[in-house]
Amino acid sequence: MGFDIKRFQGDVDEELICPICSGVLEDPMQAPACEHAFCRACITEWISRQPTCPVDRQAVTVGQLRAVPRILRNLLSRLCTSCDNVPHGCTAILKLDSLANHLAECEYNPKRPMPCEAGCGLVIPKDELAEHNCVRELRALIATQQGKLTDYQQELAEQRLVINEHKRELALLKEFMRAMRVSNPAMRALADQMEREEVVRWAGSLARARVTRWGGMISTPDDVLQMMIKRSLSESGCPLHIIDDLMENCHERRWPPGLSSLETRQNNRRLYEKYVCKRVPGKQAVLVLQCDNTHVDEHMMVEPGLVMIFAHGIE
Numbered sequence: 427m428g429f430d431i432k433r434f435q436g437d438v439d440e441e442l443i444c445p446i447c448s449g450v451l452e453d454p455m456q457a458p459a460c461e462h463a464f465c466r467a468c469i470t471e472w473i474s475r476q477p478t479c480p481v482d483r484q485a486v487t488v489g490q491l492r493a494v495p496r497i498l499r500n501l502l503s504r505l506c507t508s509c510d511n512v513p514h515g516c517t518a519i520l521k522l523d524s525l526a527n528h529l530a531e532c533e534y535n536p537k538r539p540m541p542c543e544a545g546c547g548l549v550i551p552k553d554e555l556a557e558h559n560c561v562r563e564l565r566a567l568i569a570t571q572q573g574k575l576t577d578y579q580q581e582l583a584e585q586r587l588v589i590n591e592h593k594r595e596l597a598l599l600k601e602f603m604r605a606m607r608v609s610n611p612a613m614r615a616l617a618d619q620m621e622r623e624e625v626v627r628w629a630g631s632l633a634r635a636r637v638t639r640w641g642g643m644i645s646t647p648d649d650v651l652q653m654m655i656k657r658s659l660s661e662s663g664c665p666l667h668i669i670d671d672l673m674e675n676c677h678e679r680r681w682p683p684g685l686s687s688l689e690t691r692q693n694n695r696r697l698y699e700k701y702v703c704k705r706v707p708g709k710q711a712v713l714v715l716q717c718d719n720t721h722v723d724e725h726m727m728v729e730p731g732l733v734m735i736f737a738h739g740i741e
């Protein structure tokens with residue numbers, strides 16, 4: 427639809443009037459042969475009902491419409507018009523080509539977005555400001571967000587179910603591989619690889635630990651202490667296939683040659699600093715896993731790693 431001709435200052439050239447709506451051309455297009463110009467919206471609508479030029483009935487399709495010549499566009503852009511918001515008090519007179527920019531900022535625009543000054547933080551159309559009620563609006567907002575939250579929670583619960591299904595299937599598969607590995611070498615290699623990767627994943631999930639007093643090491647922990655450490659390992663997700671070996675390795679009788687006696691331990695003190703230690707959650711103990719310590723001398727390491735329990739001095 428074109429612009430109401432009454433909005434314009436002075437006379438408007440006949441060339442600039444749309445023959446369909448009788449307004450001043452808005453976003454004009456012209457027919458290819460006869461060069462009659464129309465508002466884009468007007469001629470598109472017209473052709474959808476009958477594919478001819480409304481002035482001389484020559485055949486025309488939407489695809490054949492062209493942009494109007496620059497001279498016509500220049501004439502249009504120089505026309506002076508009043509603002510859409512005259513009824514709301516705007517007295518501005520503008521060039522047609524700056525009307526869009528003005529409308530976006532016109533302070534008389536009844537729909538201009540305004541921040542509520544009562545403190546709710548919402549942005550609302552100016553003409554709704556008088557009716558605006560912070561509490562009511564915020565309540566509505568909370569209600570919709572609560573709805574979304576409920577949806578998310580439901581989705582999350584469904585995802586958890588799926589994950590648990592997968593975990594169960596994975597456990598079964600592992601069980602199956604364990605049973606098969608005895609007789610099948612390919613299966614054995616695959617299962618070994620899966621187990622190694624499981625250990626690396628678990629090791630990556632544990633926090634680094636620093637031992638400040640290696641002298642506090644307990645080389646012969648009693649059964650109660652061992653049980654406590656084992657429970658903590660199990661809760662941290664320690665892969666089942668190494669947990670017993672790890673716990674066996676918390677006693678000096680299973681330690682590597684470099685740690686096996688008080689004397690060798692004292693001689694090798696300086697090598698301790700090379701260990702990458704991981705925290706046993708909540709306990710005065712560290713894990714020295716083989717997968718974290720490939721850089722350490724062989725006589726200082728055992729498969730799959732060591733648990734070192736301390737009286738104190740773990741950070």
Ligand SMILES: [Zn+2]
Nearest residue numbers: 444447465468
């Ligand atoms: Zn028109």
Ligand SMILES: [Zn+2]
Nearest residue numbers: 460462479482
């Ligand atoms: Zn025509």
Ligand SMILES: [Zn+2]
Nearest residue numbers: 509511516532
């Ligand atoms: Zn205005």
Ligand SMILES: [Zn+2]
Nearest residue numbers: 542544546560
């Ligand atoms: Zn408010």
